[in-house]
Structure formats: structure tokens, C-alpha cells
Amino acid sequence: MSTNGDDSMEVVPVRHIGRWFGGAVMLVLLAMFIHTLLSKPDGKWRFSWNVVGQYFFSTELLHGLLVTIELTVISMTIGIVLGVIIAILRLSPSRLLSTPAWTYTWFFRGTPVYVQLLFWFNIAALYQHFSIGVPFWSHAFLTINSNSIFTPFTAAFVAFGLNEAAYMSEIARAGLIAVDEGQIEAATSLGMTRGQSLRLVILPQAMRVVIPPTGNEVISMLKTTSLAAAISVQELLGAAVNIYSVTYEVMGMLITASLWYLTVTTVLSIGQFYLERHFAKGALRTPPPTPIQRIRSDLRGIAEKFPSSHRRTNEMSR
Amino acid sequence: MTEVMVEARGVRKSYGSIEVLKGVDLTVARGEVTCLIGPSGSGKSTLLRCINHLEKHDAGVLRVDGQLVGYEARDGKLYERSDKQICAERANIGMVFQRFNLFAHLNVLDNITIGQVKVRGVDLQVARTKARELLTRVGLENKEENYPSQLSGGQQQRVAIARALAMEPKLMLFDEPTSALDPELVGEVLDVMKDLAKSGMTMIVVTHEMNFAREVANTVYFLDGGVIEESGDPRQVLTSPTTERLKSFLSKVL
Numbered sequence: 001m002s003t004n005g006d007d008s009m010e011v012v013p014v015r016h017i018g019r020w021f022g023g024a025v026m027l028v029l030l031a032m033f034i035h036t037l038l039s040k041p042d043g044k045w046r047f048s049w050n051v052v053g054q055y056f057f058s059t060e061l062l063h064g065l066l067v068t069i070e071l072t073v074i075s076m077t078i079g080i081v082l083g084v085i086i087a088i089l090r091l092s093p094s095r096l097l098s099t100p101a102w103t104y105t106w107f108f109r110g111t112p113v114y115v116q117l118l119f120w121f122n123i124a125a126l127y128q129h130f131s132i133g134v135p136f137w138s139h140a141f142l143t144i145n146s147n148s149i150f151t152p153f154t155a156a157f158v159a160f161g162l163n164e165a166a167y168m169s170e171i172a173r174a175g176l177i178a179v180d181e182g183q184i185e186a187a188t189s190l191g192m193t194r195g196q197s198l199r200l201v202i203l204p205q206a207m208r209v210v211i212p213p214t215g216n217e218v219i220s221m222l223k224t225t226s227l228a229a230a231i232s233v234q235e236l237l238g239a240a241v242n243i244y245s246v247t248y249e250v251m252g253m254l255i256t257a258s259l260w261y262l263t264v265t266t267v268l269s270i271g272q273f274y275l276e277r278h279f280a281k282g283a284l285r286t287p288p289p290t291p292i293q294r295i296r297s298d299l300r301g302i303a304e305k306f307p308s309s310h311r312r313t314n315e316m317s318r
Numbered sequence: 319m320t321e322v323m324v325e326a327r328g329v330r331k332s333y334g335s336i337e338v339l340k341g342v343d344l345t346v347a348r349g350e351v352t353c354l355i356g357p358s359g360s361g362k363s364t365l366l367r368c369i370n371h372l373e374k375h376d377a378g379v380l381r382v383d384g385q386l387v388g389y390e391a392r393d394g395k396l397y398e399r400s401d402k403q404i405c406a407e408r409a410n411i412g413m414v415f416q417r418f419n420l421f422a423h424l425n426v427l428d429n430i431t432i433g434q435v436k437v438r439g440v441d442l443q444v445a446r447t448k449a450r451e452l453l454t455r456v457g458l459e460n461k462e463e464n465y466p467s468q469l470s471g472g473q474q475q476r477v478a479i480a481r482a483l484a485m486e487p488k489l490m491l492f493d494e495p496t497s498a499l500d501p502e503l504v505g506e507v508l509d510v511m512k513d514l515a516k517s518g519m520t521m522i523v524v525t526h527e528m529n530f531a532r533e534v535a536n537t538v539y540f541l542d543g544g545v546i547e548e549s550g551d552p553r554q555v556l557t558s559p560t561t562e563r564l565k566s567f568l569s570k571v572l
Contacts (some may be wrong), residue, residue, distance in 0.1 A: 186419035186478075189370060190433035190485060191409025193401060200436060204423045282423045282465040 051252025052259065055243060064239025065260055071157055071225040071235060076218055078161025083168025088198070090173055101169070108166035114227055116163050120155040121231040156228040164221060171213045175206030207279040215272035219265050236260055322384075323348045323489055323520045324369060329378035331364055338364045340544035341378065346489075346537070351521045353531040353552065356541035357567060362524040365541070366491050369522065370411040371404055382411065383488060409437050412482030416494040418474040420466035420481070426453070427462040430481045438485065445484070452480040456510050472503030476510055483514075490514065492523040528572055532556050540564045 039046045055061055090101035108116070124146035131140035150158070179202045187197030229238035236257050244253040277288060289297065324346040331339040338361045346352045354362040367373040368380060371388050380387040388404060389396040399407075421429050430449035434440040440448075453459050456476040466474050475495055482490060492511065496504040508530050515521060515534050525531060531538050531552050538552040540563075548555055548564050559565045 180419075180422075182415060182417050182419035183421060185372060186413075186415065186421065186481075188372060188405075189408060189411070189413035190481070191405045191407075191437040192433070193405050196436055200432060201421055201423075205421075208423075279423075282425070282467060 047255060048249060048252030051247075051249045052256045055249075055253065055256050056259065058243070060239050060243060061236070061256065061260070064234055064236040065264075067153075067234060067238075068222065068225050068236040069264070071153070071160065071228060071233070072218065072222045074157040075160035075164055075225070076221050078157065079164025079168045079217070079221070080172075080214070082161070082165035084172045084203075086165060086169035087172035087176060090169065091176060105166045105169050108163050109170075113159065113163045113224060114230070117156065117159040117227055117231060120150060120159040121152060123150050123155070152228070152231045152233045155231060156225070156233050160221060160224060160228075164217065167217060168214070171210055171217070172206070174213075175208075175210035176202060178209045179205045204279075205283075208276075208283055211272065211276050211279060215268065215275075218272075219268055222264055222268070223261060321348055322346070323350075323382065324522065325379070325381045326365070326369075327379045329365065329368060329375050329380050331361075331368060331373060331375050338544050339368070339375070342541070342544070342546055344539060344546065344549075346520060346522060348520055349518045350536040351515045351523065351534050353535040353538045354522065354524045354541060355526070355528070355531060355538060355567075356547075360541040361544045362541050363493050366413075366493050366522060366524055369489075370408050370413055370491060372413075382407070405437075409433070409485055410488050412485060412487035412490040414475070414478050414482055414490070414492045414495050416497050418466070418471070418478045418498070420474055420478055422466055424465075425462065426458070426464050426466070426469070426477050429466070429477060430484045433481065433485050448484060449480070452483055453477075455483075455513075456480050457506070470503060471499045472506045475499065475507045479507075479510055479514070488520065490519055490521045492521065492525070494524050494526065496525070496527060526571060528556060528568070540567070542567070 037047055044050075086101045086104055089097045090105075092098050092101075127146050129143050129145060130149060131143040133140035133142075183201050183205065184197055187201040192200065225235055226237040228235050229241060232238070234242065240253040240257040244250045247253075274290070277290070280288070322345055324344065326342055326344040328341045328343065329339055330337065330341055340361075342361070342365055344352075344365070354365065356362050364373060368375045369382060369387065374388060385407070386396070387407070388399055390399055390403075391397075420426075421432065424432060427446065427449050430452060431442065431445040434445040434448065435442055450459065450462065453462060456479055458473060458476055458480070461469065461473065461477070466477070469477065479495075495511070496507050499507065504527070508527065511521070511523070511530070512534055523530075523535070535552045537549060538555045539549040540547045540555065540559075540561075542563050548559060548561050555564070556568065559568060
């Protein structure tokens, strides 16, 4: 039927010689990498796998991991809540609200997070006390010493949280802008107030746009918390440093800590996938398959290519 | 109870230096269907959006059901209404958009119940029963679990009409409800609108469907350049137009 052949002719796929060559190079590099990972010069693991095995589940390191996770969760909560508020203020028609929001982002995004961390850690140099009272009135209801509020841990999550809010506000703003204006008009025409349409219509739809970059921020935050080791917070890296300052197993401990960071990152990525899938509701006609569904459909595909004898006899009997 | 549902006198509206409405007069009686026709950019949609205060008119008087839109007249002064009062007014006016604007993250049933529950404070079960009735009325009783993206344009628009009706509006505004539809889907939406007209709903319809206007409308207004050029009974206006502008407009759309 076709113009350049008939149905009986065999189809010969084009050969991708470049791909074959590149693949071969990759395989050699991979073999070299595995070899060096598992090499044992002078009878000792080059990559100190024995140290990894010894300390991976050690109490001190696990405690550090817990502090890292706590710092990440608290800082991201502050960052997301404050970020959304700043984004909403930024989009306000009132200049008195949008300008401070812009200034906040400008300031906290424009200075290094490490500097901010040291700043909050040393805040007592600026304010010896914090008190609650009426503005510009010397009498206070409650006064607390700065150093008792700003422990290294508090300084760390305040610094990371406030810094994160600047980035999250931009992400949230992108999400809010991405929602079609018609959605707001429809909500308004039903008699919803600005707050209702924001809460019931805009934010849920903004989530779809906001989640991937927010996932990025969570993973980034997990690693940024390692800076807190510099102000003597005993998080994951701090705990690893503590151990190697005694045992001198520097590389071994750094690898151990890195493996923990990778583990948590992997768990977070899986969580992100399911969260994205949840908020894709309505935006996609069919949600993307979960990894398990994908494996199942792959297996089904293979099974159809090689029909079992059982099924074949069935078809023949028909 | 006035017999006049919508009254506009000398309504003006500008966007920056461009004046879109240049003093529009219009009267819509209760239970009547009014069609606004005219070339794009003539101000039809803007007029419609002023009526439910999605846009704020700059000058003139605009009343819905005897009440000034957006203002309250007291002691010889016009007091601007609070956002809350304006929202309450809007809830009584249904609006159907050219691009449907169904809430993309909610299924059909939730699209129809959200306004009842969150704005009117209706019990969810009561709202659902009502939503199902309305879905039957627009011929979509088996689609309640679907998301808008899974429906055709005609189906989406019918859901949008049901969503607006769920608020029990006293007035329905249609902003080119069939302009974004494939030609074969226009009929199903117009049929729902005809039924609605028969049931006695007061409707203002911005449309390019001249047959619908001729068949259903009590009054037709022809807008051009921000003013009403011609108005009256559709059979009169559409078959024997008196102004040159309407003649040339009709020759292009018919």
C-alpha cells in the first residue's frame, strides 16, 4: 500500500553508532568508579566503609540527625507561613502593604544566610533584653534576657526561617499569579470575599505550581542547616565533626553524614511526588502513575509480549 | 418589589484615558430577557460587569432591584458600600462567563455547592441535593464526580449555569456564553438558557447569537462605541434596523 515498499518487507531500525560508543565509555567510567569505591590500598577501605558501618547508627549521629530534621521542619514552617503572608501583602493594592513586603524580600534575599545566622546568634550585642509592652513607652509587662531566648538552636531556626520566608514569598507569589484571573472573577461573582476566594479558590490551585519549587527549598534547607554547626548546634554535621575531632576519621565521618543527607533527601523526594500527584487533581485528566503502578504496567506489557501457554491454549480453544 | 430589575442612566466607565461606556441608558424589567449586541470593544461586557460591580462605573446611576450598585443614598449623600455589602449584593446576581471559569480544582458537584455552603451558609447535604437537581435540569446528572477538564466546553458551560443558579439569583448575567464553544455545542447551552428564560428568570445576555436574540429576547440593545445606538423589540430591531451602524453590523454577523 505504501509508496516505497509493500507490507511483507522487513523494517530495519537506524543504528545509533554514537550512542553505542557513548554508552561503552559510560560503562568503563562506571566500572572505574565502582572499583575505586571498593578499593582497599594497604588493606584498608579507601572510602572508610568500616567507619561508615561503625557510626551510621551511632547514638550521637542519630541525635544529630534528629536535630537536623527538627531545624528543617521548624525553619520551613516559619518560611512557608511567613512567605505566603508576604506574598499576599506583596500583591495587595495598597502600597503601604506591598512596599514593606518587597523590602523584606530584598533584604533577606540580599544578605548571606550565614551572615544572618551569625547575626541572630549575636543578637544580645544589640539588645540585652526583649520586652513586651506598649510601643514607645518604657514600662514593660514582661522582660526576658536575650541570651536565654536566643540559644544556638533558636538563633538557627530564626535565621533559617526568616531567610527562607524571602524565597518562599517569591515562590508563593508565582503560584498566586499563575492562577487564571477568571477563577477570581468567578469566585467574586458568587459573592465570595477576597479572603474567601484566596483561601477556597486561589491557594488550592496555586499549590500545584508551588509544590515543586517548595520541595526544592525543603531539600535545600535540610542541607543549609549544616551551617548551624558553626554556632555549635549539634546537628548532623556538628555531630560528625565532634566524632572525627576525637577519632581523626575525617573522610569516614563526612561520608557517613553525607549518606544520611542523601537518605533523607530521597525520602523527601518520594513525599514530594505523592504531594504533587494529590494537588494535580483537576489539572490533569489522568494523574501520573505512581512508581508501583508504572512497574505493574511494565510487567503487564512484558507479559503481553510473551503470552503464557495457558492463555494461548485459551485462545486456541475459542 | 419594583417591576424594574435593572436601571442604568448615563452610566460611564473609563480605563485610563479610554472611555468604554459613554453614558448608557438601559431598563430591564423583572422576568424579561434582554440581549446586548454589538461589535467587540463596544462596551457590552463592561456594562454587564458594572451591573454586578465587577467593574466600578465612574458616573451615572445604576440600580439593581431598586438598590444603587455599590453605593447607598442617605441624607442626600452617596455612601460607598463596604466590601461585605457588595459581596452580599453580588451573591444575588448570577454570572456566566465566556470562558466558563469553573473552579479547576473542584469536581462538578463541589463547584455547585461551594457558593451555597461558603457564601450562603447552607448545610452541605441540602446544597448537594440542590446541586443534583440543578445538574438534572441542565442535563448532566451523571457528571457530578468529573473535574471540569474532563468535560466538553458545552458541558462546562452548563455546569457554570448550574453553579450560578445554585445561589438562587434574582438576575442572571451571561457574558458571551457560547462564544468559546465549538459550533455543534452551542445549541445545548442555548437550550438551557431558553428553558431558564421560560421559567421567568430575568436575564441580560451579551451575545452574537442573533437567532437566540430574535427568538428569546424581549428587548435588544445595540451598543457601538460605548453608546446605545438602537434598542427595542428584537423582531423590529433585527429585521428592519434604522441606523446605518446596525445595518452594517447585522450584514456582517448574519
